[in-house]
Amino acid sequence: MDISPIINGFGVVLEPDNLLYCLVGVIIGMLIGVLPGLGPGATIAILLPLTYGVGPVPAIIMLAGIFYGAQYGGTITSVLLRLPGEASSVVTVFDGFALAKQGRAGTALGIAAIGSFIGGTVSILGLTLLAPIVAGFALDFGPPEYAALGVLGVLLISSVGNGHKLKAIIAACVGLLLATVGRDTFTGAERFTFDSLNLAEGIDFVPLAMGLFGLSEILYNIEERHNQVHSPAKVGNVWPSRKDLGRSKGAIGRGSLIGFFLGVLPGGGATLSSLAAYAFEKRRAKQPERFGRGAVEGVAAPETANNAAATSSFIPLLTLGIPANATMALIFGALLIQGIQPGPQLVAQHPDVFWGVINSMYIGNILLLIMSIPMVGVFVRILRVRPAILAPITVLITLLGAYTVNNQVYDIFLVIAFGLLGYLMKKLGFEPGPLVLAFVLGSMIENSSRQSLLIFGGDPTGFFTRPISGTVLALVLLVAVLPLIRKALRRRRPAEEPAGRADEPVEENTP
Amino acid sequence: MSMSDPARSPEPLDDVAAEAERLQAELDESRPPHAGPLSQVAAALAGLAAGIFGAVGSYALGLGSLTQPGPGLWPFAISVVIVALSAALVVTGRLLEDAERFSKASLLTLVALVTLVLLAVLLPLIGFEIPSLLLVFVWLRWLGKESWRSSIVISVCTVAAFYVIFVLLLQVPLPRLI
Numbered sequence: 254m255d256i257s258p259i260i261n262g263f264g265v266v267l268e269p270d271n272l273l274y275c276l277v278g279v280i281i282g283m284l285i286g287v288l289p290g291l292g293p294g295a296t297i298a299i300l301l302p303l304t305y306g307v308g309p310v311p312a313i314i315m316l317a318g319i320f321y322g323a324q325y326g327g328t329i330t331s332v333l334l335r336l337p338g339e340a341s342s343v344v345t346v347f348d349g350f351a352l353a354k355q356g357r358a359g360t361a362l363g364i365a366a367i368g369s370f371i372g373g374t375v376s377i378l379g380l381t382l383l384a385p386i387v388a389g390f391a392l393d394f395g396p397p398e399y400a401a402l403g404v405l406g407v408l409l410i411s412s413v414g415n416g417h418k419l420k421a422i423i424a425a426c427v428g429l430l431l432a433t434v435g436r437d438t439f440t441g442a443e444r445f446t447f448d449s450l451n452l453a454e455g456i457d458f459v460p461l462a463m464g465l466f467g468l469s470e471i472l473y474n475i476e477e478r479h480n481q482v483h484s485p486a487k488v489g490n491v492w493p494s495r496k497d498l499g500r501s502k503g504a505i506g507r508g509s510l511i512g513f514f515l516g517v518l519p520g521g522g523a524t525l526s527s528l529a530a531y532a533f534e535k536r537r538a539k540q541p542e543r544f545g546r547g548a549v550e551g552v553a554a555p556e557t558a559n560n561a562a563a564t565s566s567f568i569p570l571l572t573l574g575i576p577a578n579a580t581m582a583l584i585f586g587a588l589l590i591q592g593i594q595p596g597p598q599l600v601a602q603h604p605d606v607f608w609g610v611i612n613s614m615y616i617g618n619i620l621l622l623i624m625s626i627p628m629v630g631v632f633v634r635i636l637r638v639r640p641a642i643l644a645p646i647t648v649l650i651t652l653l654g655a656y657t658v659n660n661q662v663y664d665i666f667l668v669i670a671f672g673l674l675g676y677l678m679k680k681l682g683f684e685p686g687p688l689v690l691a692f693v694l695g696s697m698i699e700n701s702s703r704q705s706l707l708i709f710g711g712d713p714t715g716f717f718t719r720p721i722s723g724t725v726l727a728l729v730l731l732v733a734v735l736p737l738i739r740k741a742l743r744r745r746r747p748a749e750e751p752a753g754r755a756d757e758p759v760e761e762n763t764p
Numbered sequence: 765m766s767m768s769d770p771a772r773s774p775e776p777l778d779d780v781a782a783e784a785e786r787l788q789a790e791l792d793e794s795r796p797p798h799a800g801p802l803s804q805v806a807a808a809l810a811g812l813a814a815g816i817f818g819a820v821g822s823y824a825l826g827l828g829s830l831t832q833p834g835p836g837l838w839p840f841a842i843s844v845v846i847v848a849l850s851a852a853l854v855v856t857g858r859l860l861e862d863a864e865r866f867s868k869a870s871l872l873t874l875v876a877l878v879t880l881v882l883l884a885v886l887l888p889l890i891g892f893e894i895p896s897l898l899l900v901f902v903w904l905r906w907l908g909k910e911s912w913r914s915s916i917v918i919s920v921c922t923v924a925a926f927y928v929i930f931v932l933l934l935q936v937p938l939p940r941l942i
Contacts, residue, residue, distance in 0.1 A: 306934075336791065343784040417862055419853050423811050426846045430818050433839045442835035445821055468880075475876055475907055476869040477794050528784060532776040641908025645900040646922055648876075652883055653892060653926070657936050665884040673877060680870075681799075681807040682862030699838045711831030 258600075259381065262608025265310060266616055271609065274311035278318020279617045283624055285319070286326020286338055287632050290474050290640040291647060293323035293339070294686075297583045298466035299647060301459045301590075302654040309591035309606055314613040316587055320580050321373060321563050321614065324523070325621045328365040328556055329632055332358055333485040341523035341559040344531045348544060348551030355547050359489040360497055364549050365556040366625035367493065368505045372557035373618040375509040376516065376564035380571075380611055384600070387572040391597035396701035396708065397716050399574075401725035403698035406575040408732050409519040411687040418736060421687045424678065428688035431456055432695025439703060451663050458586040460655055460667035461692060465685040466583070467651050468668055469675025471644055485636050491626050493549070501553035504534050508554040512561025519569055519577040523562040530558035564614060570595055571607060574697075579686035582693045589693075796870075799863040807863065808853035815846030872907050879903065891941035897923045 265271060285296045297316050304312035327338040332349035345365065352361040394402075407429075411421035434445045435455025446452040493501075508530040515526035534554040535544045544551045566577040574596030576582040588595050593603055600607045624632065655668045675685045705722075709715030717723045818839055828834025879899045886895040900919035904910040910918070930936045 337787075340788070343787055344780060346787060347783070417857070417860060419849055419857065420807075420862075423846060423849045423853065426842050426849070427811070427814060429842045430814070430839055430846065433822075433842075437835040439833070440835045442825060444825055444835055444839060445818075472873050472876060475872045476796060476864075476867070528780050529777055532780040535780070536776045639908070639910075641904065641910060642918060644908065645903035645919075648880070648903065649896055649900060649922065649926065652880065653896075653930065653938060656887065656938065657930075660937055662884055662888055665887070666881075669877070669880050669884065672880075676873065680864045680866065681803060682860060682864075683807070703833055703838070706830055706833060711829065713830060 258604040258608050259612070261604065262612040265605050265609035266314070266613045271311050271314055271613065272616065274307065274315040275318050275613045275617050276620060278315035279322035279325075279620050279624070281315075282319040282322020282324075283326040283621065283632060284635065286323035287329050287635050288638060288640070288643060289330065289336060289338070290643060291470060293320050294580050294583065295467045295470040296323075297580060297587075298462045299651050299654065301462060301583065301587060302658045304587045304590055305658060309588065309593055309603075310609045312587060312591065313584060313606060313610050314617075316584050317567070317610055317614065318617045320584075321560065321617060322621055324556075324560050324563050325366065325369055325625050326632065328369070328552075328625075329362060329629070330636065332361045332365070332552070333488070333633065334636065339523075339559075341527045341562070342555070343524075344527045344555040345552055347531070348546070348548050351545065351547035352549070352552065353486040356487070356489065357547065358486045359491040360493050360549065361552045362488065362629055363491040363493040363626060364497060364501050364553045366491075366622055366629075367498075368501065368508060368553040368557035369560040369625070370618050370622040371505050372509040372512050372559075372561035373564050373621075374615065376513045376561040377611060377614045377618070379513050380565060380568055380614075384568055384572050384607075384611070387568065388597045388600045391573050394573075394597065394721065395719075396704035397719050397722040398725065400698055400702040400705055401716060401722040401729065402573060402575050403694045403701070405725050405729050405732070406519050406569075406577075407687065407691045407694055407698075408729055410576075410578065410690050412732055412736060416684045417682060420683045424683045424685070425687035425691035428691030429695045429698070431461070431688075432692045433699065438696075438700060456692075457658075457664070457667070458589065458693065459658055460664045461671050462583055462586060462689055463651055463655055464668040464671025464673075465675040465678075465689050466579070468648070468672025469679060469685060471648055471651075472672055472676040473679045474640065474644065477640075485633055488629060488633055491629055497549045501549050504530070504550040504554040505557045507533060508557030509561045512558030513565045515558070516562025516565035517568050517577070519575060522566055522577060523559045526558040526562040527555035530554040567611070571599055571610075572597060574599075576690060576693065579690060582686075582690040585693050796864045796867045798861045799865040801858040803863045803865070804857050804860050805854055808850050808857055811850035811853065812847060815843050815848075815850055818843030819847060876903065876907060888939050891939050893923055893927065893941050896926065 266275070281296065281300075282293060285291050285293060297319050300316070300319070304316070323339065324341070327342040328345060328349070331337045331342045331345040332353050335346055335350040337343040337346050349361045349365070352358060407425050408422070411425045412418050434452055436443055436453060443453055511530045511533065512523075512526040515529060516522040518525075531544075531551060531554050534550045535541050538544065538548070538550065566581055569575045569577045570581045570585060574585070574594065576585045585595055588606075593599070593606060651668060652665050655664045656662065658664055678685050678688075705716065706713070716726055822836035822839035822843060825836030825839070826834035827837045827840055879902050883895040883899050897919055900922050901915055904915040904918055905912065930938055931940060
């Protein structure tokens with residue numbers, strides 16, 4: 254393996270500008286992880302207009318920093334307030350909050366920070382080694398493979414994410430439909446433009462994402478009853494004792510691996526890996542009853558795993574051009590804005606982006622470790638900021654930011670319209686994530702399936718007879734059928750244990 | 765590794781997941797109560813309408829054939845899927861509990877939307893300062909229930925900060941009064 258591009262990547266990261274954007278990114282990530290109300294997806298969406306001003310490398314370094322930084326920050330609210338900011342740190346609450354009640358909040362935060370650092374770093378090492386290999390393997394993918402991969406990606410996000418699967422797939426299809434608005438690249442015909450000049454160019458990704466992810470979340474949160482009193486527990490000594498470290502050592506090691514491998518899978522790997530890491534530690538513990546009552550391993554395992562997974566979820570994006578989760582869809586969009594097509598060619602064509610972003614994560618994780626251990630007090634104080642004050646400021650950033658993209662009021666209206674759509678979707682149990690992801694992949698799927706049809710001379714069975722696209726499509730079928738099998742198995746179970754889960758709604762999603 | 769210990773729960777991952785879901789549900793208690801079948805059916809019908817609209821529109825564009833796909837073929841295929849799935853949702857989704865009722869609090873969202881549209885309309889006419897000031901103030905005072913004093917102070921400071929950052933430092937060409 255030629256390591257000179259990797260070394261050059263460090264050169265890229267160490268440029269003062271890029272270091273600064275990395276620092277800004279992880280600080281914003283940490284802040285929004287701590288602050289209630291706005292998740293990393295919403296924040297990245299709102300800050301997308303910034304990427305027009307700066308080059309691709311600093312832009313992606315910053316957005317990535319927000320993403321993994323939020324994983325660190327989310328721990329603080331889980332432990333101190335029993336409020337997990339992200340689905341992937343829900344499990345941390347079990348033992349983290351129990352430790353806080355025992356006056357050992359500092360220990361929980363310290364262990365989580367160390368675990369997150371190790372998990373993140375192990376995962377970057379894996380990313381460094383594995384990503385070029387996967388990209389090399391995918392180099393001879395043709396249009397049929399991309400079409401199949403795109404469909405698989407959309408389906409995985411829809412079926413693994415939160416919420417009702419049928420609704421998620423409908424949302425994804427609406428995303429695909431929205432992606433067709435504008436001029437057709439093959440025939441030049443205008444589709445769904447209603448003679449509007451603005452629509453002829455298609456719908457821009459930035460206002461769509463800002464509305465559906467950013468504004469919709471703000472509008473949705475307005476309805477939350479503001480009756481929570483935030484009185485974070487005292488933090489105390491953050492440096493974990495040798496005994497705690499000894500106890501968590503194994504959990505951190507196993508959490509890193511579980512997180513890395515589950516994170517690669519498209520569709521919410523971070524949440525699944527935190528659950529799996531916790532369940533695994535509980536199962537192999539000598540005294541499983543300690544879990545839920547303040548076991549340090551119970552904090553170390555999920556926090557390590559969710560960080561490792563957050564990092565490894567970059568692999569499908571950077572090597573195949575398939576975003577593994579909603580946030581990756583945003584980063585995908587941000588790369589496209591910069592004229593960079595994420596995919597197997599990325600490592601060869603834009604080594605500065607590829608290695609710059611990967612290597613910036615080493616630096617980012619070190620910065621986050623510093624912020625989470627010696628400087629944790631600063632962030633704990635931020636917990637007292639009221640969401641009501643933050644909301645109008647973020648809304649203003651969103652609207653004015655949308656304007657700055659093209660200096661057009663039209664974009665503001667677009668953001669408002671998609672914000673309303675996203676709000677209604679959330680109210681009615683539809684996740685906006687699959688829609689945005691499908692929108693991003695939409696034209697890729699359409700173009701490559703049409704190119705494939707040309708290759709096959711109009712015979713759609715060609716998708717199934719090519720080995721790789723055939724395998725991927727078999728996976729698509731598996732993903733579509735698997736929930737039905739699980740459902741059937743569950744139906745059988747109540748018969749075996751009469752007082753079992755018969756009353757549980759079968760349709761409900763259990764990750 | 766004791767991978768199969770019958771004394772312990774059969775599926776720890778599912779147990780942890782269920783526990784996590786319970787916690788999440790408890791945290792969601794500050795949200796409005798869930799909506800009834802009417803909202804569910806309405807949502808599914810909205811999907812159905814979008815699908816039919818897409819199908820009709822793309823059919824008009826021309827479907828072509830598989831060897832020579834017209835501009836409407838792909839959107840038509842998606843629209844058909846939307847129609848089929850939405851129809852399934854109308855039938856099966858009636859009793860789902862994942863939707864939230866529109867309550868009095870939803871009026872706050874409506875107010876918020878009005879302020880957003882007002883900002884977009886006024887921005888090219890009178891610049892960003894006054895609309896922004898009004899928006900932040902309304903959000904703080906009535907949507908966020910902050911005190912008069914802090915609403916005034918924070919909204920003035922926010923707009924001043926935006927002016928300094930956007931106009932003076934970043935030199936973004938925002939329409940402005942001053």
